[in-house]
Amino acid sequence: MTWVKIGCEKELFKNGNTSSIEIEEKNLGLFLSKGKIFAYQNMCPHKGAPLTEGEIKDGLVICPWHGWQLELNSGQMRNNPKICLKSYPAKISDGEIFLELD
Numbered sequence: 026m027t028w029v030k031i032g033c034e035k036e037l038f039k040n041g042n043t044s045s046i047e048i049e050e051k052n053l054g055l056f057l058s059k060g061k062i063f064a065y066q067n068m069c070p071h072k073g074a075p076l077t078e079g080e081i082k083d084g085l086v087i088c089p090w091h092g093w094q095l096e097l098n099s100g101q102m103r104n105n106p107k108i109c110l111k112s113y114p115a116k117i118s119d120g121e122i123f124l125e126l127d
């Protein structure tokens with residue numbers, strides 16, 4: 026797998042600490058927290074809400090529809106680690122954001 030440049034940090038996060046992108050027929054959610062970036066499927070495993078419309082708080086992504094709490098570091102649901110978001114390696118380098126897609 027190779028790193029794919031998807032855009033610059035300032036542009037992708039101009040409206041806050043979440044951003045969504047469509048790439049290779051995937052809808053991905055990008056989440057920025059404490060200078061680190063995380064990339065997950067942008068669909069809540071409960072009923073499919075777009076997680077990038079939720080809130081980032083205390084290391085968690087809070088689903089905007091029913092409040093499920095998913096760990097930013099792992100993608101796991103806080104109270105049920107068997108439920109986990111599909112994740113994609115992400116990094117920021119010189120203000121540009123890169124993802125590894127499968």
Ligand code: FES
Pocket residue numbers: 069070071072073074088089090091092093
């Ligand atoms: S759709 Fe996310 S908690 Fe229900």
